[in-house]
Amino acid sequence: MNEPRELPTLTRRHILAGAAAIGAGLVVAACGSDSNNVSGSTKGTTGTTPTSGSIAPAATDATGSTTVGTDAAVTTAAANAGVDVKVAQLAAGLEVLAVGTYKAALDAAGAGSLGDVPAAVAEFVTVAMAQHQAQLDKWNGVLTAAGGDAVTEPNATLKPTVDAAFGKVTDVTGAATLALMLEEIAAATYLSAQKVLTDKDAIMLAGSIQIIDAQHAAILRYVLGEYPVPDVFAKVDLAAA
């Protein structure tokens, strides 16, 4: 577990490209969210990048009492609410992907496909998966409370590369390396979201989850033979273009 980590098919570059697309989506969402985002359901488009036109129920409510474009303050509030919903959808899609990947790892370990699995690693996967499920439930609670649909599909941008990479995983090191990249992406995405979130509860939720995902990453680094806290400042390069 002490070799430089790089999976056979899922290189850091691949992950970075996917994450960059997500980050770019966040920026576009922040800059471009407006009253046009008032159509369609998130069902069937969940887990996609936040640029996909999805409804922001809070925005609909906010704009419903006035004519769009005639009240700058209300329009801004609606746009902000739309950004927050897009971030929640993005976060939920990442959490679905994390839960699914950890579940696949547990299944593979149970089938003996990963070789001997250390007890601490098995415990890590079990607990981390449960925590990501709790985080997913929280984001979906935010979305449904706002009148939207829960996200049930994994992030569509990252899923194909993660799936392809997981297909090549043959041991615990490979699985831990993939998990570390997902945790780093999640933590970086939550940090990046602080630039655009406006709702106070959403800001706190993103920060709270960023902490747990960063801690997952620290322990995975230790298991992989790396220093657990390599950076002086948490980075957003995995989340932002």
Place this chain on the structure above:
Amino acid sequence: MSMLHKPDRLDDRAFDQLIEESQDLHTDAMTVARTTMPDLADLASDRRRNAGAADPELVQQFEQARSSLGRKIAMALGGIFGAGVISSAFAKTASAADGDIDVMQLQTAVSLELLAVATYGAALTLPFIANGNPVIVKFAQTTMSQHDQHRQAFSAQTKALGGTDQTATNPKYTPIVEAAKPTLAAPIDVVKLAMTLEQVATETYLADLNRYTDVTSRVLMASVMGVECQHLATLRAVGALLDGGAPELIAIPLGADVAKLPAAAGSVAFPDAFEGITMASPPEEGAVK
């Protein structure tokens, strides 16, 4: 997992390489930070000019939090005459911006970082740390350095917003650390003390996030929070191994010994799915008085 390593031994070369990479990243980060400082200074000027347009909710929270009569008078006068009068009146002790909740939070953060640096520094003078497990020594050295860089970043941001730089350690936790020092008799004692400071910092920065009016400050704090929480996670794991009588498993890289880790080592570092804020310091705790 196939490589064997002597327990309790640190691969200094690999470790130093990791540290060097981290320092390179820091250098890059500081380069970016320096380029944004002029903008931050402009922002500070804007904030000072627009002091009368502060968020009423934040002002109310601020007023409730401050007990100083002078501050209350200053706030009242500020509402009548504007911030310029107040900044002149109190220029000897603090700038007008010191009443800004963003600045207060940054000053409190500096106070926590100063205390963390001092505490890790003191720990490194203890014989059972200095001559003990090399991974713990490296962790203390590296973490102390990281906290000092966090302090520098928070200080720079404080000044960019027009505030006074905090130079004193946190008033609430400094006596606690001082009281604990004579009782530190083993590595686990130091680890537990450090865990307290890291958890306070992590939760303080989390609690601060949605009170910021300045997004740059919020992102900076979230970035530092993302590192303090990893210090905490590492300390929790190290503490569990010490408590469990397995100090030989505190090694980087661990190699094949990862198989010897107790199951609990896989989850002790993150006991909850969400971080709480019960140990968070309030914004005014470490603010410049």
